[in-house]
Amino acid sequence: MRVAVLGTGLIGGSILTRLLRSGIDATGWDPDPGTVSYAREHAIPFAERLPDAVDGRDVVFLAGPLSLLPDTLAEVVKHADTGCVVTDVGSVKAPIAEYARDNGWAHRFVPGHPMAGTERSGLAAADPDLFVGAAWVLCPQPGVPLDPFRRLSGLVTTALGAKVVPLAPRTHDAIVALSSHIPHLLAGSLAGAVARSALREGVLSLAAGSFRDGTRVAGTPSVRTVDMLVNNRDAIGESLRLVQAFLAELAEALAGDDVAALTGAFDEARGVRRELFERSTRTSTDRFPRDAAAEEYEFLVKLGADGGHLTGCAVDGSTVSYTAARPVTG
Amino acid sequence: MRVAVLGTGLIGGSILTRLLRSGIDATGWDPDPGTVSYAREHAIPFAERLPDAVDGRDVVFLAGPLSLLPDTLAEVVKHADTGCVVTDVGSVKAPIAEYARDNGWAHRFVPGHPMAGTERSGLAAADPDLFVGAAWVLCPQPGVPLDPFRRLSGLVTTALGAKVVPLAPRTHDAIVALSSHIPHLLAGSLAGAVARSALREGVLSLAAGSFRDGTRVAGTPSVRTVDMLVNNRDAIGESLRLVQAFLAELAEALAGDDVAALTGAFDEARGVRRELFERSTRTSTDRFPRDAAAEEYEFLVKLGADGGHLTGCAVDGSTVSYTAARPVTG
Numbered sequence: 001m002r003v004a005v006l007g008t009g010l011i012g013g014s015i016l017t018r019l020l021r022s023g024i025d026a027t028g029w030d031p032d033p034g035t036v037s038y039a040r041e042h043a044i045p046f047a048e049r050l051p052d053a054v055d056g057r058d059v060v061f062l063a064g065p066l067s068l069l070p071d072t073l074a075e076v077v078k079h080a081d082t083g084c085v086v087t088d089v090g091s092v093k094a095p096i097a098e099y100a101r102d103n104g105w106a107h108r109f110v111p112g113h114p115m116a117g118t119e120r121s122g123l124a125a126a127d128p129d130l131f132v133g134a135a136w137v138l139c140p141q142p143g144v145p146l147d148p149f150r151r152l153s154g155l156v157t158t159a160l161g162a163k164v165v166p167l168a169p170r171t172h173d174a175i176v177a178l179s180s181h182i183p184h185l186l187a188g189s190l191a192g193a194v195a196r197s198a199l200r201e202g203v204l205s206l207a208a209g210s211f212r213d214g215t216r217v218a219g220t221p222s223v224r225t226v227d228m229l230v231n232n233r234d235a236i237g238e239s240l241r242l243v244q245a246f247l248a249e250l251a252e253a254l255a256g257d258d259v260a261a262l263t264g265a266f267d268e269a270r271g272v273r274r275e276l277f278e279r280s281t282r283t284s285t286d287r288f289p290r291d292a293a294a295e296e297y298e299f300l301v302k303l304g305a306d307g308g309h310l311t312g313c314a315v316d317g318s319t320v321s322y323t324a325a326r327p328v329t330g
Numbered sequence: 331m332r333v334a335v336l337g338t339g340l341i342g343g344s345i346l347t348r349l350l351r352s353g354i355d356a357t358g359w360d361p362d363p364g365t366v367s368y369a370r371e372h373a374i375p376f377a378e379r380l381p382d383a384v385d386g387r388d389v390v391f392l393a394g395p396l397s398l399l400p401d402t403l404a405e406v407v408k409h410a411d412t413g414c415v416v417t418d419v420g421s422v423k424a425p426i427a428e429y430a431r432d433n434g435w436a437h438r439f440v441p442g443h444p445m446a447g448t449e450r451s452g453l454a455a456a457d458p459d460l461f462v463g464a465a466w467v468l469c470p471q472p473g474v475p476l477d478p479f480r481r482l483s484g485l486v487t488t489a490l491g492a493k494v495v496p497l498a499p500r501t502h503d504a505i506v507a508l509s510s511h512i513p514h515l516l517a518g519s520l521a522g523a524v525a526r527s528a529l530r531e532g533v534l535s536l537a538a539g540s541f542r543d544g545t546r547v548a549g550t551p552s553v554r555t556v557d558m559l560v561n562n563r564d565a566i567g568e569s570l571r572l573v574q575a576f577l578a579e580l581a582e583a584l585a586g587d588d589v590a591a592l593t594g595a596f597d598e599a600r601g602v603r604r605e606l607f608e609r610s611t612r613t614s615t616d617r618f619p620r621d622a623a624a625e626e627y628e629f630l631v632k633l634g635a636d637g638g639h640l641t642g643c644a645v646d647g648s649t650v651s652y653t654a655a656r657p658v659t660g
Contacts, residue, residue, distance in 0.1 A: 115536050115537075115538040116538055116539075117538070117539065118539070134538065135535060135536050135538070137536065165535055165536060167532070171529075171532065172536075174529055174532075175529050175532040175533055175535075175536050176536060178520075178523070178524055178527065178529060178533045178541075179524075179532075179533045179536045179537050179538070179540075179541045180536075180538065180540050180541065182520065183520060183540035183541055183543070183544035184540060185577060185580050185581070185584075186516045186519075186520060186544060186577070187540075187544065187599070188576075188580060188595065188596050188599040189516075189573050189574075189576040189577035189580060189599075190508075190512065190513060190516060190573055190599075191598075191599035191600070191602040191603050192576045192580075192595055192596075192598050192599035192602070193508070193569070193572040193573040193575075193576045194508055194509075194602050195598040195599060195601055195602045196572065196576075196598070197508065197569070197572060199501075199504055199505050199508060199569075200602070200637075201635070201636055201637030201657060201659075202497070202501065202504075202505040202509075202634065202635055202637055203505055203508045203509045204602070204605055204606060204609065204637055204657070205465060205495055205505075205634070205637040205638070205639060205657070206445050206465050206467065206495060206505050206506060206509045206510075207445075207509050207606055208445040208446055208447070208464065208465070208509070208510065209446075209447065209448070209546075209547075210509075210510050210513035210514060210517075210546075210547045211508075211509045211510065211513055211606075212606065213513070213543040213544070213546045213547065214513035214516060214517065214543070214544065214547070215599070215602070215603050215606070216539075216540075216543045216603075217539075217540045217543065217544070218596070218599040218600055218602070218603040219600060219603040219604065220600075221600075222592075222593045222596035222597045222600055223593060225596050226589055226592045226593050226596060229584055229592065230584065230587055230589060230592070233584055233585065233587065236584065237581070237584070237585055239523070239527070239529075240581055242523040242526065242527060243519050243520055243523040244519075244574075244577065244578075244581075245523075246518075246519040246522045246523045246526075247515060247516070247519035247574065248574075250515050250518060250519060250522075251515070251567070251570055251574075254515075254559055254560065254563055254566065254567070255563065255567055257560055257563065259556055259560060262552075262556045262559065262560070263552045263553060263556050265518065265522055266518050266522075266548070266552035266555050266556060267552045268521075268522050268525040268526070269517070269518040269519075269520075269521035269522035269525060269545070269548040270521070270548055270549060270550075270551075270552055271525055272521040272522070272524050272525045272530070272534070272545070272548070273521050273545050273546075273548040273549040274549065275534055276534060276537055276541075276542065276545070279534065304532065304535070305531070305532055306531055306532075307530075307531030307532055307534055307535040308535070309535060327531060327534070327535070329531075
């Protein structure tokens with residue numbers, strides 16, 4: 001398999017270096033001259049021009065900024081082979097999925113989103129182990145052949161070591177609003193309120209674990225945070241109201257010295273926190289005839305919405321086999 | 331110096347094991363039979379009864395639950411030598427400071443609060459290095475001799491390896507509302523909203539760094555969290571409104587696609603986050619005549635409110651010397 005990674009910052013760079021370490025023929029491309037120099041100095045295969053990077057490739061990862069994604073996708077589709085599968089790593093999935101579908105590219109574009117990162121950025125911060133054990137969302141597209149999804153699922157689970165979570169784009173966007181975007185809004189609000197407070201210096205001096213953890217993602221470059229938020233505005237707005245309501249409930253119980261209500265609410269919260277670490281899964285192998293796309297599609301998006309993931313995908317003649325893990329609840 | 335630690339959970343146990351490792355004559359006491367057994371099995375010096383624990387001690391640390399603090403303080407004062415200095419490690423300072431003052435114990439009680447901890451609990455989780463480099467608030471009491479504060483400052487900076495932050499009790503309570511208590515409310519609101527959401531399983535499945543960090547302190551036992559919050563109700567309410575206002579400002583800018591306002595607000599937040607790690611300090615030695623308590627008191631509480639701390643305290647004849655570090659601001 002021959003792969004190209006376009007945009008080699010933290011995420012793209014980590015994909016590229018991991019693929020190379022796995023012995024896969026992979027090349028990078030990035031418009032930033034500093035990144036190009038860095039790649040050359042470190043003997044990372046790099047193409048001069050985007051058309052050269054995608055020429056003859058089986059899979060192309062789009063890992064540039066969210067705002068440039070539609071234009072880059074259009075350019076890749078123009079230059080890549082017709083059999084080339086294209087995916088992206090953007091943090092919001094419905095807009096790009098719709099864009100691809102509207103342009104008739106749904107049969108070769110699989111929206112994706114690896115759930116890993118750090119507050120650092122750039123190719124120099126790339127880490128080939130960044131995705132090991134992490135969730136990696138891939139969105140199978142309804143009503144089109146699922147071959148591109150299967151090829152990527154195989155590559156992501158084997159070469160990159162991630163768990164593939166299959167989700168419909170809108171479900172993904174609603175989930176990441178809660179799991180990732182609202183944490184950025186909360187961290188920003190905590191750090192921002194301190195920035196404006198007369199107690200600023202004292203808070204910085206007494207800040208221990210809870211403040212450090214609660215503000216960590218406020219260290220992300222603001223442009224990247226805002227880019228992510230505005231692209232998922234509606235899903236964030238909806239879930240943010242739930243979080244604000246919970247906070248208001250806590251504030252009211254606190255103002256009224258209602259210890260029972262406070263304890264009950266924190267117990268609810270603690271249950272979710274514990275399950276982050278104590279969740280057990282059961283594994284199954286699910287097989288589909290290669291041409292029963294509708295049934296396979298329904299299986300996939302239900303698996304992801306139920307909190308499950310794929311650890312493998314293989315196509316053997318006319319049969320598709322998925323290894324799936326589902327959480328065991330209650 | 332002979333020391334007793336009453337209540338040997340995570341904090342008290344960490345103090346006790348650190349003191350013992352530093353070669354100080356220290357003993358523990360705890361009402362929990364399981365803790366007593368653990369101490370015996372691990373050859374940690376432990377007293378059967380509270381009066382035995384405090385008998386002949388120069389310093390007593392009160393490290394039990396916040397709600398038991400006033401009664402324990404009263405019992406300690408009854409049994410300890412008159413020259414014995416008593417301090418506590420509770421997360422709220424104004425109520426216990428007032429209680430001690432109202433009972434005429436301000437000359438021997440120094441409210442304290444080490445800014446360290448983990449979500450684990452119990453003597454088995456004790457870590458002698460827990461306080462190394464951490465901030466440790468001590469509240470000098472106005473209008474009384476400062477000898478108890480000086481003795482504790484020396485012990486905490488040398489034997490325990492912490493930075494002493496001198497603060498008036500109400501200033502401490504306002505600061506920790508922002509630096510510690512509101513992070514617990516935000517983490518609880520995020521995890522709690524997910525607990526009630528139809529997207530719960532998907533969120534657990536996609537939860538990456540931002541969700542893990544943003545909910546970490548929601549793993550704290552609820553009773554401990556609520557105990558801490560209700561004891562600092564008013565200071566929390568005041569600062570929580572600032573955080574909620576900042577969050578509402580972000581939500582409004584997001585709903586209105588106001589990228590400039592969002593970026594500006596996140597830049598403010600990021601400034602505070604960066605300063606957590608990039609703050610530089612300048613060090614000075616400040617000397618006071620031993621009996622000029624008012625001047626020394628003003629120096630101390632201003633130092634703490636300005637974000638500074640003490641790294642040492644020595645009394646030499648009639649002179650008190652403090653080594654102080656102050657943040658250098660831009």
